Amino acid sequence: MTLTAPSARTAEHLGRGPLSRDEMARTVARDIPRGSYVNLGIGQPTKVADYLDLGSGVVLHTENGMLGMGPQAHGDEIDPDLTNAGKIPVTELPGASYFHHADSFAMMRGGHLDVCVLGAFQVSGRGDLANWHTGEPGAIPAVGGAMDLAIGAKSVYVMMSLFTRDGAAKLVPACTYPLTGVACVDRVYTEQATFLIRPDGVVVLETFGTTVADLAARLEVPVRRLEDAAGA
Amino acid sequence: MTLTAPSARTAEHLGRGPLSRDEMARTVARDIPRGSYVNLGIGQPTKVADYLDLGSGVVLHTENGMLGMGPQAHGDEIDPDLTNAGKIPVTELPGASYFHHADSFAMMRGGHLDVCVLGAFQVSGRGDLANWHTGEPGAIPAVGGAMDLAIGAKSVYVMMSLFTRDGAAKLVPACTYPLTGVACVDRVYTEQATFLIRPDGVVVLETFGTTVADLAARLEVPVRRLEDAAGA
Amino acid sequence: MTAVAATPAEAVAGIRDGSTVLIGGFGMAGMPVELIDALIEQGAGDLTVVSNNAGNGDTGLAALLAAGRVRKMICSFPRQSDSYVFDGLYRAGKIELELVPQGTLAERMRAAGAGIGAFYCPTSAGTPLAEGKETRVIDGREYVLEYPLRGDVALIRAHIGDRMGNLVYRKTARNFGPVMATAAALTVVQVSRVVEVGALDPENVVTPGIYVDRLVEVGPAHAAQQEAS
């Protein structure tokens, strides 16, 4: 994770619009070091796999008991006994291993995964994560492995849109949705900017089609430029 | 364990002397039901294996990670990677399995073994076991898996001589040696008698070359005949 | 000692009303469909079911739910695209739900099988799922006290079993099977094939036979498995 040396400056990419979903996935993939053990949450984070060079030593973990997960299976490759956490048929890469659920979550909870990438409803300025329950009455709650990943991985990256369809910010001073984990998020990748969650506050790593000043005006949580933040 | 129906009477085998060590081992083996999973402690209990019909479905567990342990290995059979808890080379029977230490002791602690057979310095009338430490100053203590077995197996059988060389009883009202486990022993096999440790007290199942009355006179812990004890 | 049952019906005989039943599988992978069908036929009701999900489509666990046999679900992820049977029961107030994070669900069953009285778990600390639970800060981190989760019965699917009950699984269908097998008073396993004792390599046994009470052969679950076996 040497990408963000304390001396670096926030990069404002202004000659373009916000990132597409594929570009977001590629941005996350770029920041995952070679040789990392990585868990990609269900939904949008799954797309990060398309931009990881699995041949270069990144190994994917799936909570349902496997390291060395390959791409989605198609046609004759489909095996109902081989799925990812989203129950989608996947493939096996050389060097894979299978293990049972208690061992799989011991691996997660024990801090052995280098990175996990999760979706979110909200992230707070101190890294609280809300991604499992909208809290709406009548909604059927489901948590799966989200809480285990949130507290277990060495680095927790969130991928989300920065604002809801109604224009409300999802990077907030304090989450209003039920929490998944407390102070667990390290980075937030959005279409408009990538944020680092540091003990001393939120720092903008780069922006896409907007400026730090503009983001600061639209967010209630204070954000700073990299060059204005203390070394982390 | 239907051997000791509540209506049965204590058997006093008077036309003979006390049991030899081999006869004790055979007596213990006789009381282990077919199909049991059994752990034999190091030392004297190991001899019980010689009298078990492993072909009849008794499966031996060794704490160092194996079910389906066979007899001691000799000559070319010896493999330094295959030993029992006493570090003695053993063999593998068909249907064996290997597992690591956390799994092996989970099996023990979780109550999955039907019977374990242990040696002892002392057993109390309520089934407290002392078999790991004499408490002598200067002695180097070693506990191994004794405490795990004592509290884990469904039935704990002790094999020991009834008296020390100095003539002190080893079945006592309360142990004076440091405890291995509390209220964990179910049966005590000695050369002079077999005892059942019941919630309501010690019951003599059978005697060898002595009488219940004689034993009662020599022991400080109260013992009763089977026919005088309440049904257990 | 493991008994090899002739039929799934024989394998599930004697399961009583009010039992807590651990049911293997992650979605349909590893779900013991034949045993569940036999349980529906057998008739036990008022069940508490522990399983990662709350049924998919109309088969397996979903069919047991649809038959009205389940009083309470303990699971991590009930809501799925095809969990309409559970969803309907839940919205109608006809089923209780205890939601447990997936790793805590597995670890609570492991604790039951391993004789652990309770454990301090970091998962869910500071979230609504920790409400009402005892917590403790250890080395500066907050943990939630979690208790063992035991089954009266476990119904699981493995790949191959020998007559002593030693089991191997297949790919991610392994999931909860090995843990549930340790956590129930009666463990019932369906396998694609029963083989003779000695046919499995002792180094590769995943569930030792000590954990398996009843074993029944049901044939392969699907075509891909048939080829691989």
Add this chain to the structure above:
Amino acid sequence: MTAVAATPAEAVAGIRDGSTVLIGGFGMAGMPVELIDALIEQGAGDLTVVSNNAGNGDTGLAALLAAGRVRKMICSFPRQSDSYVFDGLYRAGKIELELVPQGTLAERMRAAGAGIGAFYCPTSAGTPLAEGKETRVIDGREYVLEYPLRGDVALIRAHIGDRMGNLVYRKTARNFGPVMATAAALTVVQVSRVVEVGALDPENVVTPGIYVDRLVEVGPAHAAQQEAS
């Protein structure tokens, strides 16, 4: 990511004075003798060693003890017929001993690897080994609160490892290896053979490569193993 070291010396490079070192093996089965020899050569001292026994004869762990590098032993069974090196140091007051029941030793390391903050264990309740420890009665049974046991380094022996660090073991030499591999910040493994990625069946991997930092091939430990491998 697993690094394949050319020599045991390279594999143990950087181990610091004062480290807690988990050393695999049950007696000599599974003991990483070549790594221990390299550690003696490397020179780190003031070590706390966690291992089931406290050395046998004059090789392996016994040699490390004899070299005066160990301040404290945490083990379950130091006293053996051939533990004279430890016995001498202990009687001379030159080494500390923390005695832990064998299953608790394994489970404390498992807890360290599995992110469990502490656990209630029935083993040792009511005995001198529970003195000074917190206890709690759960469902009528007394349990002792036990804390995780972490290593700065684990030195273990496995049978075969692939270049990604996936390991298989051999018979009862498996013992503490898989648990220790999860419980240390730096896990160093000696194997009889290093094989290419893909050579091990994913169903049969016992320790996934995620737990292995350094791997070194040392050849078979003894003749019987040579034949079987």
